[in-house]
Amino acid sequence: MNLTLKIWRQAGPKAKGEMVTYPVTDISEDMSFLEMLDVLNEQLNARGEEPIAFDSDCREGICGMCGLMISGKAHGPEVTTTCQLHMRSFSDGDEITIEPWRADAFPVIKDLVVDRGSFDRIIQAGGFISANTGSAPEAHSVPVPKPKADRAFMAAACIGCGACVAACPNASGMLFMGAKITHLGELPQGQPERDARVVNMVSQHDHEGFGGCTNIGECSSACPKEIPLDVINQLNKDLRGALMRGE
Amino acid sequence: MTTTSTTPSSSVPGLVHGVYAEGEPIRDTKAPPGPIDRRWNTRKFEASLVNPANRRKLSVIIVGTGLAGGAAAATLGEAGYQVKSFCYQDSPRRAHSIAAQGGINAAKNYKEDGDSVYRLFYDTVKGGDYRSRESNVYRLAEVSTNIIDQCVAQGVPFAREYGGLLDNRSFGGVQVSRTFYARGQTGQQLLIGAYQALERQVAAGTVEMFSRHEMLEVVVVDGKARGIIARDLVTGEIETHLADAVVLASGGYGNVFYLSTNAMGSNVTATWRAHRKGAHFANPCYTQIHPTCIPVAGEHQSKLTLMSESLRNDGRIWVPKNAADCEKDPREIPEEDRDYYLERIYPSFGNLVPRDIASRQAKNVCDEGRGVGPKVGDFRRGVYLDFTDALKRMSAEAVAEKYGNLLDMYQRITGENPYEVPMRIYPAVHYTMGGLWVDYDLQSSIPGLFVTGEANFSDHGANRLGASALMQGLADGYFVLPHTIRDYLARGPFEKLEESHEAVVEARASVDARVQKFLSIKGDRSVDSFHKELGNIMWEFCGMERSEEGLLKAIDLIRGLRDEFWRNVKVLGAADTLNQSLEKAGRVADFLELGELMCIDALHRRESCGGHFRAESQTEDGEALRHDDEYAYVAAWEWGGQDGAPVLHKEDLVYEFVEMKQRSYK
Amino acid sequence: MKMLMAGSGALFVFYVLVHMYGNLKIFAGVDAFNEYAEHLRTLFTPFLPYAGFLWLFRVLLIAALVAHAWSAFYLWSRARGARTTRYVAKAAARATVKSKMMRWGGVALLLFLVWHLLQFTIVKFNVGSLPAEGNPGLLVISSFQVWWVVLIYLLALVALGLHLYHGVWSATQTLGWAGNAAARRRAKTLGTVIALVTSVGFALPPLAILFGLVKGS
Numbered sequence A: 001m002n003l004t005l006k007i008w009r010q011a012g013p014k015a016k017g018e019m020v021t022y023p024v025t026d027i028s029e030d031m032s033f034l035e036m037l038d039v040l041n042e043q044l045n046a047r048g049e050e051p052i053a054f055d056s057d058c059r060e061g062i063c064g065m066c067g068l069m070i071s072g073k074a075h076g077p078e079v080t081t082t083c084q085l086h087m088r089s090f091s092d093g094d095e096i097t098i099e100p101w102r103a104d105a106f107p108v109i110k111d112l113v114v115d116r117g118s119f120d121r122i123i124q125a126g127g128f129i130s131a132n133t134g135s136a137p138e139a140h141s142v143p144v145p146k147p148k149a150d151r152a153f154m155a156a157a158c159i160g161c162g163a164c165v166a167a168c169p170n171a172s173g174m175l176f177m178g179a180k181i182t183h184l185g186e187l188p189q190g191q192p193e194r195d196a197r198v199v200n201m202v203s204q205h206d207h208e209g210f211g212g213c214t215n216i217g218e219c220s221s222a223c224p225k226e227i228p229l230d231v232i233n234q235l236n237k238d239l240r241g242a243l244m245r246g247e
Numbered sequence B: 001m002t003t004t005s006t007t008p009s010s011s012v013p014g015l016v017h018g019v020y021a022e023g024e025p026i027r028d029t030k031a032p033p034g035p036i037d038r039r040w041n042t043r044k045f046e047a048s049l050v051n052p053a054n055r056r057k058l059s060v061i062i063v064g065t066g067l068a069g070g071a072a073a074a075t076l077g078e079a080g081y082q083v084k085s086f087c088y089q090d091s092p093r094r095a096h097s098i099a100a101q102g103g104i105n106a107a108k109n110y111k112e113d114g115d116s117v118y119r120l121f122y123d124t125v126k127g128g129d130y131r132s133r134e135s136n137v138y139r140l141a142e143v144s145t146n147i148i149d150q151c152v153a154q155g156v157p158f159a160r161e162y163g164g165l166l167d168n169r170s171f172g173g174v175q176v177s178r179t180f181y182a183r184g185q186t187g188q189q190l191l192i193g194a195y196q197a198l199e200r201q202v203a204a205g206t207v208e209m210f211s212r213h214e215m216l217e218v219v220v221v222d223g224k225a226r227g228i229i230a231r232d233l234v235t236g237e238i239e240t241h242l243a244d245a246v247v248l249a250s251g252g253y254g255n256v257f258y259l260s261t262n263a264m265g266s267n268v269t270a271t272w273r274a275h276r277k278g279a280h281f282a283n284p285c286y287t288q289i290h291p292t293c294i295p296v297a298g299e300h301q302s303k304l305t306l307m308s309e310s311l312r313n314d315g316r317i318w319v320p321k322n323a324a325d326c327e328k329d330p331r332e333i334p335e336e337d338r339d340y341y342l343e344r345i346y347p348s349f350g351n352l353v354p355r356d357i358a359s360r361q362a363k364n365v366c367d368e369g370r371g372v373g374p375k376v377g378d379f380r381r382g383v384y385l386d387f388t389d390a391l392k393r394m395s396a397e398a399v400a401e402k403y404g405n406l407l408d409m410y411q412r413i414t415g416e417n418p419y420e421v422p423m424r425i426y427p428a429v430h431y432t433m434g435g436l437w438v439d440y441d442l443q444s445s446i447p448g449l450f451v452t453g454e455a456n457f458s459d460h461g462a463n464r465l466g467a468s469a470l471m472q473g474l475a476d477g478y479f480v481l482p483h484t485i486r487d488y489l490a491r492g493p494f495e496k497l498e499e500s501h502e503a504v505v506e507a508r509a510s511v512d513a514r515v516q517k518f519l520s521i522k523g524d525r526s527v528d529s530f531h532k533e534l535g536n537i538m539w540e541f542c543g544m545e546r547s548e549e550g551l552l553k554a555i556d557l558i559r560g561l562r563d564e565f566w567r568n569v570k571v572l573g574a575a576d577t578l579n580q581s582l583e584k585a586g587r588v589a590d591f592l593e594l595g596e597l598m599c600i601d602a603l604h605r606r607e608s609c610g611g612h613f614r615a616e617s618q619t620e621d622g623e624a625l626r627h628d629d630e631y632a633y634v635a636a637w638e639w640g641g642q643d644g645a646p647v648l649h650k651e652d653l654v655y656e657f658v659e660m661k662q663r664s665y666k
Numbered sequence C: 001m002k003m004l005m006a007g008s009g010a011l012f013v014f015y016v017l018v019h020m021y022g023n024l025k026i027f028a029g030v031d032a033f034n035e036y037a038e039h040l041r042t043l044f045t046p047f048l049p050y051a052g053f054l055w056l057f058r059v060l061l062i063a064a065l066v067a068h069a070w071s072a073f074y075l076w077s078r079a080r081g082a083r084t085t086r087y088v089a090k091a092a093a094r095a096t097v098k099s100k101m102m103r104w105g106g107v108a109l110l111l112f113l114v115w116h117l118l119q120f121t122i123v124k125f126n127v128g129s130l131p132a133e134g135n136p137g138l139l140v141i142s143s144f145q146v147w148w149v150v151l152i153y154l155l156a157l158v159a160l161g162l163h164l165y166h167g168v169w170s171a172t173q174t175l176g177w178a179g180n181a182a183a184r185r186r187a188k189t190l191g192t193v194i195a196l197v198t199s200v201g202f203a204l205p206p207l208a209i210l211f212g213l214v215k216g217s
């Protein structure tokens, strides 16, 4: 198939960017979206134009490194990561707009590459259970009811890709944060730090310049791991509880 | 900086096969003597202690934030050392450990099915085809149980049973259930555990994190590793980082094959640069080919995707009996015309034979012309993995509960529905058992340079059992390295080193020069095109089946390609910004050197062992034939200089506890 | 912040429901309506001065209004600040529609509120033809005999309905009460029901008056 791509090009963090149009031809539907961009980059390279910078690493939908806004949809039209999106989801003659995640908490580094360090800093603020190496009790000493274990697992599936932020009209990071709060908060091991965790993470989140949540739900529909909106509910509940307990 | 002679050194006199020299054997691996189950305790007790107040003054650089590096950084941070941690991704959470699906082994014996530390040890040595060290493997089995405790305490959401206790499954050719798992995301969950522990230390100020930084050189001063040179991938700045010890946990080098299940950025640069500075590279030709990957779909393919081999627990593998049926819809091929070849050849293990056997047999049936799926080149490279029986036996819901995400992934990639049509699979390069040589302390042949995880030549011999790489990464990172590096650091504080020191300046200048060189060649082939070509050579001649003739040819081809690379590569853009072509160029340049060493290693090892079938060494019925009398050693290669030949140091493997047998899964 | 918004929003919901109940009294006749207006003023009179309760309630409502509007504008500006470079391609996702709806709908409600209070509470101007001095019931009827007044009200009610449709469910989520699938479904249904009940409930009196079902005399 043949396609017209409109791609955001930006030379560096401070440079002004613009949309540039590139036609691509002979795209096979078995290609992944990123392989299609690889093909374009090979062509650019051959023409002596600098290839388009975009992030990807595992290319199997698990590392969370890739992420593009494809015609206004985070990770494109399917519920999956950009690297797992295949060209069979498009048709011949389509015009596709490709932009980086847009959020001030995710500044653009170059072309389609953004800096998601703010997510790491939110985790630093409390997204962990303090258990020094070697201090752990025998694994079977604390049983975890299966429904709780399953729910923790569901929330732990978040890959930190940032699509939720990219899709949110408020550029809020609540789904990402809610997923971590739920993952750790469902487990008995996560209880001792539960109040401090939510308060510190939320305050870091606000400090990073993410927007506030107005429960629109676009995050969850863009999430490649289908993290449900109720993790935000859980976060709010934990936050309310923690504030009432004076954290 | 690299430039090469094109003369195939097959003509150089005085060298074995004309390509390598033989040096002194390695006699001491520093494993303490005594009963095997006491050795690790002895070592821990004998390792010197560092007073908590002094730890703050000691610094460690850790390259890599996968299970091996992340766990080590967190643990050393908790202990109070000053740690600098590096990864090339934008966040430490994205190291490729995240992609591991199947599970992690531990000798907990929760199923009371006869498992024990000794049995895990025994299985791993046997699975490695008797090419690993007994002492190391025993230690691995011993600490495996602590790993599970540690991960559970961190909140890793392992699969549980209704009673709330941890579930286990049997995995990859073993007959006990000792594999802990988190649906198909075990690696992700373990890594996130280590990542969170790491971030906690970043917050505590003990670990300083450098993401989007690529290590490009080791700094060796007075024979000791004292730092690294890294490029900030965002600004392009070449930075010098100095410390008292350096740990490489940079993962495997499977990407030398271009197509593999590794991440796009996985590379050999960190370890290869260390190799060039004097660290021995052990068993480079030992690579693992994983049997259950999604087959190549076409030319454009950029990577291969693994599907957990747990699929083999319930799926049945077959190809048509007659090549004429290969194009048919598989559902129309009647039972009697199907060849369930693994069940046929290995009745007792069937579809659960170890990876190397499953892979080689898949290749064999495809070579016979009975492969399925689209033709790539002249052959169809695929076999069926069929869930029809499982779906009948267990119901679609039960199958989805167990394998749902894998089957969905298959459908997303291929566009075919595995609940209706049998999946197609084919082997792909997946793991590299080879790596930098380390002693029992995980210290390389450069003092102060430690190597952990997949980056070292590890505990897996010639073949790794499923679910044991995660185990090794975390064992090294959480429980082994922190003790052994302590013994080294206890000799500090080391003399203060200035950035102006001659060796530091030189290391940095060489990195600068290399970057400039790439940009100045201005040839007309892209980096990727060289990488693809190298990958084809490696897969063809140094993949599952190797022969002397093929390997010699490969060596020549690689030398030619490397030569062309340095004349004709085209890298656009500048040095002082994010430049992904430049990053790739550095990685491919190192793969081009590694590839040759792998072929040399494969050439010298004239036996079939582990996943490596040497055409010249097979039994009458075509099974792999090992030669324990000649090759029961670790091949540790010393860098022979830019135009010299590598030097082989043999470390004999002595089996005191396990008796060497030819593996048989029939 | 968000809790302030949800809390004040919830207070409005409560108020709006009571208010609607009152308005519906117009069907029982002008006197009943006036009685209700009077009753509001004498509620708890032994304990509070005349109209004390009403004033207390008004103060509360005003505080809530200020809090609500303030947090709304704060959230809005934060969202703008969180994405200073906008997307070129904006998928016509329902998300943006929803968030625009909440914000512009809120602004519309604010404007309406001003008009509404001016008309019935503060200035009590009469655009209609019935003599309504000192008679709130008649004032209402007189006003709603004018078609464009009714139109303004209907538009405002649509805005209110949409606002509540998302607002009620959103508030339960913000307060952490939508913890599981069932609760979430209940919250959504509740939102829809409240939205419908209020907008229809409020719409009935003006419409009835316009079409002459309720007359001033």
Ligand SMILES: Cc1cc2nc3c(=O)[nH]c(=O)nc-3n(C[C@H](O)[C@H](O)[C@H](O)COP(=O)(O)OP(=O)(O)OC[C@H]3O[C@@H](n4cnc5c(N)ncnc54)[C@H](O)[C@@H]3O)c2cc1C
Binding pocket: B063, B064, B065, B066, B067, B068, B069, B086, B087, B088, B089, B092, B094, B095, B096, B097, B098, B099, B100, B101, B102, B103, B104, B186, B187, B213, B214, B215, B216, B249, B250, B251, B252, B261, B262, B263, B266, B267, B269, B270, B306, B430, B431, B452, B453, B454, B455, B466, B467, B468, B469, B470, B471, B473
């Ligand atoms: C698809 C797949 C599935 C697998 N499934 C299983 C399984 O089920 N069970 C199992 O036991 N094993 C499995 N394995 C193997 C196992 O996952 C890996 O061997 C193991 O996780 C490697 O961990 P590591 O910490 O050594 O390296 P990695 O996790 O690969 O980490 C390497 C780190 O080094 C950094 N790095 C590399 N080079 C540089 C450089 N030059 N400069 C700076 N930083 C650098 C990277 O940024 C990264 O942080 C699987 C592997 C793959 C690919």
Ligand code: HEM
Binding pocket: A213, A214, A215, A216, C002, C005, C006, C007, C008, C009, C010, C012, C013, C016, C065, C068, C069, C072, C073, C099, C102, C103, C105, C106, C107, C109, C110, C113, C163, C164, C166, C167, C168, C170, C171, C172, C174, C175
């Ligand atoms: C003064 C005019 C008003 C303005 C400017 C306004 C604006 C807003 C905004 C911007 C929101 C947040 C959007 C969101 O959460 O998605 C909101 C939420 C809400 N509003 Fe209003 N609104 C106004 C009047 C009202 C009235 C009169 C009511 C009740 C009848 C009301 C009830 C609510 C409720 C229940 C919420 C949900 C709170 C939450 O999200 O947690 N609002 N309002």
Ligand code: SF4
Binding pocket: A157, A158, A159, A160, A161, A162, A163, A164, A165, A175, A176, A179, A219, A222, A223, A224, A225, A226, A227
């Ligand atoms: S919640 Fe979903 S969209 Fe957001 S970072 Fe996690 S995986 Fe990505």
Ligand code: FES
Binding pocket: A055, A056, A057, A058, A059, A060, A061, A062, A063, A064, A065, A066, A067, A081, A082, A083, A084
């Ligand atoms: S590249 Fe890893 S998730 Fe897409």
